[in-house]
Structures are given as C-alpha cells and as structure tokens.
Amino acid sequence: MVPHHPARDQIELANVLSALGNPMRLTIVRVLAETGERPCGQVGTYLGEGISKSTLTHHWRVLRDAGVIWQQPAGRENLLTLRKEDLDDRFPGLLDSVVAGIGDLAPGGPARRAPRTGR
Structure with missing residues (x-):
C-alpha cells in the first residue's frame, strides 16, 4: 500500500493543528x-x-496524512522526515513556533517546563 502524502498546496492548517494536538506526535x-x-x-x-x-503506526499515519511528515520505504523500515520546507511555505513560522514551545527532548516524551513566575 502506498502511503498518502498531500501535495504542498493541499496541506490544510486545521489538519496540521489537529495532528499536532497530541503529546506523542x-x-x-x-x-x-x-x-x-x-x-x-x-x-x-x-x-x-x-x-x-x-499505536506508532497510527501516529505516523496521522502526521503523514496531515502533511507534517514524509514516510518513505527504505528496505525493511520506513524513513520519517519532517516536511519543514512545505510547512514553512504554507504556514510561515508555524513549525518553528511549535517546536520552540515543546519542552526539551528526552526519551519518554517532552520534558515539562517549569511554570513562569511573574517578574
């Protein structure tokens, strides 16, 4: 089965935001x-x-179908690539803002940031 990757001009903001609305994704x-x-x-x-x-396959599919990642077969595995160029073209700054808002990368999920104190 060939995975569905929307063309750049078919990537919709609502689908991207929905796909990014899950901590694992x-x-x-x-x-x-x-x-x-x-x-x-x-x-x-x-x-x-x-x-x-x-579960992992489900998350890959949601991200792929929303246009957030490329998923390409490579031997016995699939390679995942972020569609940064396509997303930046469609929604400038969105991906950078999302990535900046996620806690530091750590196995087991995004790290929780300490709440800001008013100063």
Missing part, C-alpha cells in the same frame, strides 16, 4: 526537527517503553 515532530530523517524504529525509542507498533 509533538515528540515525534521534535525528534525529527532536532535529528533529521530517521527510521521509524529510532523515532519510537524517544517515546518510551511499552508503546505498541500499531
């Missing part, structure tokens, strides 16, 4: 933003233990 985006193209299995290690392959 935000971590996936952060991993790809910081490390570049990665096999699915390597990205999965940043999400913690005990996550089933079917």
Whole structure:
C-alpha cells in the first residue's frame, strides 16, 4: 500500500493543528526537527517503553496524512522526515513556533517546563 502524502498546496492548517494536538506526535515532530530523517524504529525509542507498533503506526499515519511528515520505504523500515520546507511555505513560522514551545527532548516524551513566575 502506498502511503498518502498531500501535495504542498493541499496541506490544510486545521489538519496540521489537529495532528499536532497530541503529546506523542509533538515528540515525534521534535525528534525529527532536532535529528533529521530517521527510521521509524529510532523515532519510537524517544517515546518510551511499552508503546505498541500499531499505536506508532497510527501516529505516523496521522502526521503523514496531515502533511507534517514524509514516510518513505527504505528496505525493511520506513524513513520519517519532517516536511519543514512545505510547512514553512504554507504556514510561515508555524513549525518553528511549535517546536520552540515543546519542552526539551528526552526519551519518554517532552520534558515539562517549569511554570513562569511573574517578574
């Protein structure tokens, strides 16, 4: 089965925001933003233990169908790549803002930031 990747002009803001509305998918985006193209299995290690392959597959599909990632077969694995250029063209600054708002990258999910104090 060939995965669906929307063309650049078919990427819709509502779909991107919906896909990014999940902490696990935000971590996936952060991993790809910081490390570049990665096999699915390597990205999965940043999400913690005990996550089933079917759950990971679901998250890859949601991100792919929204136009956030490319998913390309490479031997026995799929390579995941962030569609930064396409997203920046469609929604300038959105991806950078989202990535900047995610906590520091750590295995097991995004780190929680300490609340700001008013000074």
